[in-house]
Amino acid sequence: MLEIKNVTVKFGGLTAVKNMSMTIEKGKIHSLIGPNGAGKTTLFNVITGVVKPVSGEVIFQGKNLLKVKPEEIIYKGITRTFQNLQLFNFLNVYENIYSGIVHNFNGDIIQLINGKSKSFEKDIRDKILGIAELLGIKNRLSSYPTQLSYGILKRIEIARAIVSEPKIILFDEPAAGLNTEETNEIEDIFKLINKKREITILLVEHDMSLVMNISDKITVMSFGEKIAEGTPDEIANNEEVIKVYLGENENA
Numbered sequence: 001m002l003e004i005k006n007v008t009v010k011f012g013g014l015t016a017v018k019n020m021s022m023t024i025e026k027g028k029i030h031s032l033i034g035p036n037g038a039g040k041t042t043l044f045n046v047i048t049g050v051v052k053p054v055s056g057e058v059i060f061q062g063k064n065l066l067k068v069k070p071e072e073i074i075y076k077g078i079t080r081t082f083q084n085l086q087l088f089n090f091l092n093v094y095e096n097i098y099s100g101i102v103h104n105f106n107g108d109i110i111q112l113i114n115g116k117s118k119s120f121e122k123d124i125r126d127k128i129l130g131i132a133e134l135l136g137i138k139n140r141l142s143s144y145p146t147q148l149s150y151g152i153l154k155r156i157e158i159a160r161a162i163v164s165e166p167k168i169i170l171f172d173e174p175a176a177g178l179n180t181e182e183t184n185e186i187e188d189i190f191k192l193i194n195k196k197r198e199i200t201i202l203l204v205e206h207d208m209s210l211v212m213n214i215s216d217k218i219t220v221m222s223f224g225e226k227i228a229e230g231t232p233d234e235i236a237n238n239e240e241v242i243k244v245y246l247g248e249n250e251n252a
């Protein structure tokens with residue numbers, strides 16, 4: 001579904017990603033892990049067109065994504081979340097989720113503002129209510145972000161990401177800042193959206209128990225390069241991976 005082929009990214013003299021290749025299969029949950037500075041976020045930025053590689057290709061459903069402008073990536077069925085929450089504090093939860101969907105509107109924007117596109121509005125409302133129900137935030141739709149806990153805000157961000165019905169979502173450290181209970185909830189939500197909405201997931205995450213519980217496949221990066229790839233069991237027993245993570249702990 002999404003193929004990264006021999007991608008190299010340089011920032012001045014620093015090679016942040018080196019000859020990196022990986023394939024994300026349709027319908028799977030694929031995690032990308034590695035120590036700080038390994039190049040994971042840079043690879044996300046390449047997929048979403050924000051960072052241009054010096055060489056390599058990114059192919060999504062047979063098309064070269066590197067030719068697509070970053071603001072048009074969403075039309076291809078790819079959305080992402082960021083390490084820091086990017087919700088609008090002046091919009092309520094319903095409106096925040098809504099903000100993820102307007103991109104898909106093909107009609108006349110003036111018609112939309114005038115409320116003439118009633119069936120479109122109803123479809124959107126039904127969609128938002130369905131997603132809010134799925135993610136357990138239906139009773140929060142009229143609240144504002146500043147009134148809600150961090151765990152709930154994370155769910156709203158996921159709701160906004162899935163409302164445009166993407167084919168794949170890139171999650172950048174979704175469990176960062178969450179407690180164990182909230183992380184477990186996120187785990188359940190990922191399983192739900194992966195199975196019920198058939199959304200493929202690419203996950204960058206430092207929480208190893210989440211990664212091990214949820215992933216069909218794991219790719220490990222270190223210093224910009226892929227050092228291992230396989231199932232959670234294979235990765236947990238891979239000597240090079242263990243070495244990299246032990247080294248990281250020793251340096252911490």
Ligand SMILES: Nc1ncnc2c1ncn2[C@@H]1O[C@H](COP(=O)(O)OP(=O)(O)OP(=O)(O)O)[C@@H](O)[C@H]1O
Pocket residue numbers: 011014016034035036037038039040041042043
């Ligand atoms: N815009 C940039 N300009 C210069 N260097 C950058 C830029 N973005 C990232 N880097 C460098 O590229 C390397 C890879 O960074 P990246 O953020 O992709 O790592 P990461 O694996 O996502 O790390 P983390 O887990 O800490 O988020 C690091 O050495 C980082 O300092």
